[in-house]
Amino acid sequence: MDKLLINGGTRLAGEIRISGAKNAALPIIASALLTKEFQTIRNLPHLQDITTMLELLGCMGIQAIIGEDMSVEICAGQINDFTAPYSLVKTMRASILVLGPLVAHFGQARVSLPGGCAIGSRPVDLHIKGLEAMGAEIRVEDGYINARTNGRLKGAKIFFDTVTVTGTENLLMAATLAEGTTVLENAAKEPEVVDLAKCLIAMGADIEGVGTDRIVVHGVEALKGCEYAILPDRIETGTYLVAAAVTGGCVKLKNTDPSLLDAVLIKLRESGAHIETGEDWISLDMQGRRPKAVDVLTAPYPAFPTDMQAQFTVLNAVAEGTGTVIETVFENRFMHIQELTRLGADCQVSGNTVVIKGKELLTGAPVMATDLRASASLVLAGLVAEGQTMVDRVYHIDRGYECIEEKLQNLGASIQRVNI
Ligand SMILES: CC(=O)N[C@H]1[C@@H](OP(=O)(O)OP(=O)(O)OC[C@H]2O[C@@H](n3ccc(=O)[nH]c3=O)[C@H](O)[C@@H]2O)O[C@H](CO)[C@@H](O)[C@@H]1O
Numbered sequence: 001m002d003k004l005l006i007n008g009g010t011r012l013a014g015e016i017r018i019s020g021a022k023n024a025a026l027p028i029i030a031s032a033l034l035t036k037e038f039q040t041i042r043n044l045p046h047l048q049d050i051t052t053m054l055e056l057l058g059c060m061g062i063q064a065i066i067g068e069d070m071s072v073e074i075c076a077g078q079i080n081d082f083t084a085p086y087s088l089v090k091t092m093r094a095s096i097l098v099l100g101p102l103v104a105h106f107g108q109a110r111v112s113l114p115g116g117c118a119i120g121s122r123p124v125d126l127h128i129k130g131l132e133a134m135g136a137e138i139r140v141e142d143g144y145i146n147a148r149t150n151g152r153l154k155g156a157k158i159f160f161d162t163v164t165v166t167g168t169e170n171l172l173m174a175a176t177l178a179e180g181t182t183v184l185e186n187a188a189k190e191p192e193v194v195d196l197a198k199c200l201i202a203m204g205a206d207i208e209g210v211g212t213d214r215i216v217v218h219g220v221e222a223l224k225g226c227e228y229a230i231l232p233d234r235i236e237t238g239t240y241l242v243a244a245a246v247t248g249g250c251v252k253l254k255n256t257d258p259s260l261l262d263a264v265l266i267k268l269r270e271s272g273a274h275i276e277t278g279e280d281w282i283s284l285d286m287q288g289r290r291p292k293a294v295d296v297l298t299a300p301y302p303a304f305p306t307d308m309q310a311q312f313t314v315l316n317a318v319a320e321g322t323g324t325v326i327e328t329v330f331e332n333r334f335m336h337i338q339e340l341t342r343l344g345a346d347c348q349v350s351g352n353t354v355v356i357k358g359k360e361l362l363t364g365a366p367v368m369a370t371d372l373r374a375s376a377s378l379v380l381a382g383l384v385a386e387g388q389t390m391v392d393r394v395y396h397i398d399r400g401y402e403c404i405e406e407k408l409q410n411l412g413a414s415i416q417r418v419n420i
């Protein structure tokens, strides 16, 4: 099994390119199920989750032609199966994103229930209720969501009790082909939802209120294929900025979009980082200093993202002062804390809050990755810790970070992938 071996202590410096956003690419690949025409998607990140999503379409008889320039061509016209099997869904919860498009376009879907995961129970009740409100008949049996509709789905008024990103995306996609108008209230405003909506509009969908919490979709009879480039990954961007900040380094990240990272950049500036931005780049210079501790509270966009919480815990662990991280989105997203403690971090967890007393030095140790962002935080801690850190279960990281060791090596880090 692959592991990452890190020798900490190098100040990161240099330039790297940010990849396309995993969390936009996944729903946009699923959107190809809404048309029988060819869909061309560009700026795809090279990630395990993308491979899994394409494999999922492959199980349905759909071929994806992968181009050399990080693009893929998909044509759902060849579909012959409407099942998302447990074997794939258990490795990637975002497989649930095929549910809405399959029912809306083909009138049937059989999608395995994702189940809980390391960061919380993560139910999909709001996806199911929304589709039922649109007229789908849904039975949950043998661990599968079986959905059917006789004719087109019907437009409906849907209120999300909780802001849900993939829930909004699933119902948004379903609504594009429904008969009549669908109103999604308390919808997610994440940039990845906006990117999906822009792609759907390019396919011929009629959508208003994109980027607000009230999305109105006037259903159309058919959608056409389009060519669409995925937006940059704001979480990958934020992770490399924190990597530079904790090592006192100076980096420039290209092919990104600073306007997607307001809440993160504010916290990094508060921590003492000198940040400059251009239209598609961000530079951060820590000038060799330790960061100052910052308080963070996660909440839906545009607030501070839960997917950056673990990384900021590491920033606080090596900062001057004491910082607090409060997680309000997922009930169990502190699995990295125990591992950070093994590197010497001083963290006290109480309910959804962790209080971190910054230390001048962390020390390397073997640690175990438990989920995607938890793993990223362990790599960041390893970069700053004195001595050697070995991060095990790297497959979690490969779900969401393209060539992480190569990108960090380009910034001067001592990090290697080993298979022992
Ligand atoms: C592939 C993808 O885009 N993943 C992101 C997406 O996950 P995902 O879309 O799974 O997360 P949600 O936005 O749905 O979850 C937010 C909260 O709503 C709850 N909930 C959700 C759906 C539902 O039917 N019922 C319910 O109670 C969840 O348990 C959680 O507490 O948004 C999360 C929150 O920004 C991010 O951390 C993930 O990286």
Ligand SMILES: C=C(OP(=O)(O)O)C(=O)O
Pocket (backbone or CB within 6 Å): 023, 092, 093, 094, 307, 372, 373, 400
């Ligand atoms: C939690 C994440 O992904 P997923 O929703 O696919 O588990 C993430 O990207 O941090």
